[in-house]
Amino acid sequence: PEPQKMASFKQALAILMFFVLVSLYVASIDNSVQPEQLWPDQSDDTSVGVVPNDEHRHLMYFVQVSDTHLSASVPERAAHFKEFISETIMKIIKPRVVVMTGDIADSLGARFLDSGQLREEWQQYWRAIYETGVTRKHIWLDIRGNHDNLNLASVEHEHNFYRVYSVQGRHHLHSYSYTYRDGGDRYTFIGIDTCTDPGVKRPFNFVGSLPKTELSSLQRIREETQGSNLTIWFGHHPTRSVASDELQELLRYGGPYLCGHYHSLLGFFRGMYMLQPTGFLELELADWKSGRLFRVAAVDHGLFSFVDVRFHEWPIILVTNPKSAVMAMPAVEPLHRISLSTHIRVLVFSPVPVSEVRCSVDHGHWQSLKQVAQGPLWVAPWDTQQISPGTHTLLVQAMDPDGLWSEAHVVTFSVDGTVPSHDLAMRILLQGGIRALRVLFILIVLACVLPMCWIRAVQTSTWLGPPDLSVDRLCCGCLKRRLHLLVSVDVLFWPLVSIPLYLAIGPWFVGEMVEGHLGACFVWGILVYGTFLPGGLSYFYGMVFIVMCYVPMVCCLSCTLWRRREALRA
Missing domain, CATH: 2.60.40.3760 (Immunoglobulin-like)
Known part of the structure; x- marks a missing residue:
């Protein structure tokens, strides 16, 4: 009948629109990574002094290491790190500058949810630096990461060991800059502190933030350091894991941004590099913790190059x-x-x-x-x-x-x-980030709620026509009939619709997010200590709950009701 055909057509159209929206979002990420300006105007600098030739001039190289996660329970990390400093850095590479991009200490307890700053781990870092004497010969620039900020009520808290045992923490609690001069050349390093304040406990301390005061400070630093041969930005969080869209604008045409944090996603993506749409190169470095990886980078006549290498792998070749x-x-x-x-x-x-x-x-x-x-x-x-x-x-x-x-x-x-273009997977990971998780979470919630609401509307309205429950109408017609039966039961329909909506709106729980301070956790963020901290991995946790708990529950209830119905009919 015509009403049944119309209902099937509308359902197919709704499914098609869902996939079109997902495709458009992925396409927007793919298109947005094209640089806005390919070949800016360059001054005439064809003189011998600025053309790469056979002289050791206009060349500066440095080393980056990230995510050491020095731990009291895994002493070999600190031992290898100390050997890396004394042998690789001080005797072989001899870089001008060493950049440490956060997660210096592990700050984790024996249980999964235990977290907090441990003095012993920070003392391992201090001993590795000062017993080798690396700061007497090289410039050491460190910045804190989210593990260095676990369970800290404030940056001024007595357990903020970053300001006690790090090289730069005692001078700079947040972002800072350093300019290295070599003859007439100037190379500026700007460290961006993207840690939240306060720093909550695990597992919600993953996303970074950049408050307006910190952003203003960084903008002032950028203006003051204009005129350098190149500006190298560094921080712990990739830009799309920072809940501040202004960070990408801050880095517009500003040079490479070096970071860590992702740990190469369990080793699946070692080379996470991408040219962002605002013109800067974002380079995530795999971790020292498990992979023992570090980066050697160079600026040669204004051209930035780098290579990521594993500890004890020789020789290191950088073109x-x-x-x-x-x-x-x-x-x-x-x-x-x-x-x-x-x-x-x-x-x-x-x-x-x-x-x-x-x-x-x-x-x-x-x-x-x-x-x-x-x-x-x-x-x-x-x-x-x-x-x-x-x-x-x-x-x-x-x-x-x-x-x-x-x-x-x-x-x-x-x-x-x-x-050449960058890999699509890298574009999605480094250009999507929190935004991609948020959009995917919303789509999953809508995919859970809208079909049941549509079925309910079909059952109760006259203009949509009677529901088509024939087996040959849909490849999953069996599931469709069971969902129709489930939706027809009021005592089940309303709770099942409310669960995904509450997951997206209401507080999940109230608990001690920071030691001594209660907080309320929502999917979109955390309210604690009078401060709002944006959400990030909470979207992922919500999706896991829907896939692992909610969807199986709906399937079990619908199948149980159907069997009950068949038993009564028999």
């Missing part, structure tokens, strides 16, 4: 010219200097002498590189006019004293400004 096309920041870097350069430039670090370094463009003939001033820089002449437009590959190998070649380090580059 600074030509830089990786995938990691280009067209609105920030003078990329035209690649086409004007006269030499390939590579940094090589090894605990043993490097006998030879060679390179190959597009798997062509191997060319030897020359070491500059007995340092880590190796160079080889090249003619960029011979490089065709588009992307190319550069392979670099280093030989040890035993005559063994290392595994080839591969860089995809271009001399005409071709910028």
